[in-house]
Amino acid sequence: MTVVDLEIMNLSLRRGEDCLRKKNIELVGWSMAHGINLKLFDLHRISTPDWTVQGQSFDPALTEELRQRLALQQPSILQQVEVTLRWALTDPDAIRQLQHLYSYAEKVRGAYFIGRQYFELESGDIALIETECCLLSLNNENMSYVHERYTVTLRYDIISATGTHILARETQRESVLAKLDIHRLGTANPSELLKYDANDCGPEWLSWMTNHWEIVLEIIDRCATEAVDDGSFSGELDYNGFPSRLSMTGEFIIDNVRLFCYSSDRKGFSAMLRFQEHPYVAEQKSYDYLGNDLDIFVNSEGEFYLDSANTSSI
Secondary structure, three states: OOHHHHHHHHHHHHHHHHHHHHHHHHHHHHHHHOOOOOOOOOOEEOOOOOOOOOEEEEOOOOOHHHHHHHHHOHHHHHHHHHHHHHHHHHOHHHHHHHOOOOOOOOOOOOEEEEEEEEEEEEEOOEEEEEEEEEEEEEOOOOOEEEEEEEEEEEEEEOOOOEEEEEOHHHOOOOOOOOOOOOEEOOOOOHHHHEEOOOOOOOHHHHHHHHHOHHHHHHHHHHHHHHHHHHOOEOOEOOEOOOOEOOOEEEEEEEEEEEEEEEEOOEEEEEEEEEEEEOOOEOOOOOOEEEEEEEEEEEOOOOOEEEEEEEEEEO
16 A cells, blocks of 8 residues: 555545534534533433332342342442433434434423333343433423433343343333323213214214214224324333323323214214323323324224324323
8 A cells, every 4th residue: 555545545534534523513413403402411310209100110030139139239220321311312323323302402401310110030130121211301480390201221230230221123122111001081971972963974873872882982992002002102212202101191081082974884983082191290280191083983894993093292
């Protein structure tokens, strides 16, 4: 290789480094444009407030001895969780890789608290630890509220007390903290909930819906579970967005059920549901989180199926 060749190679390397630095600057600017000012951001853990959902749960396969070891190592575990969370929120490569959206985050300064934790035995002395991290912001009354919830998952060696983070895309395993028990709240009286336009449907469809109301409720329950499972995020670092199952309780309220008949062989109903959320601020008044409008059709065999689910923040 000649001297000229070496100079060309060095010039190419310097240009590559310059491009990388420029890309990192652009990524930091991208984060700032969406609300988080990384120059002011200082990630730090605060005490968990009383009003939030919290606590630990354990895989039955974890022996009492292993649980005691994990309890003693909790400060180390939380420190490693924070290292991972800081990487995810501030490292330019992580920002590019994870692509978090930081809208309405102007007052996010880095305070967060620990919510729920789940401990699972993977094999031998290796545990999988899911930790919910609740990043805070300030509302118009300068009260702290949960701006975003993240699940940090560690593959943790109990003997050496060291862990490595796991992203959702790196495993087939589903987050336990994101699993929901979808169920309906309150009474559901057909005379109060059924909406009917005589110009759209004949009285026979209304009569059938009224007389088979318990079946209708079972159909809504099934389709509600299907809609949430198919159309929501787990809250993990690389699978975070709206709606997030990490924020949801699994409870929902039926607002109304509207009948429709597009033709003699294409009829069904639309169910408007209000899914509830975990508390995100002290003295919270409403727990409505997600509006989900389910369009449910019946086929020629009399089988009901979910055709579409339209979601919105409420």
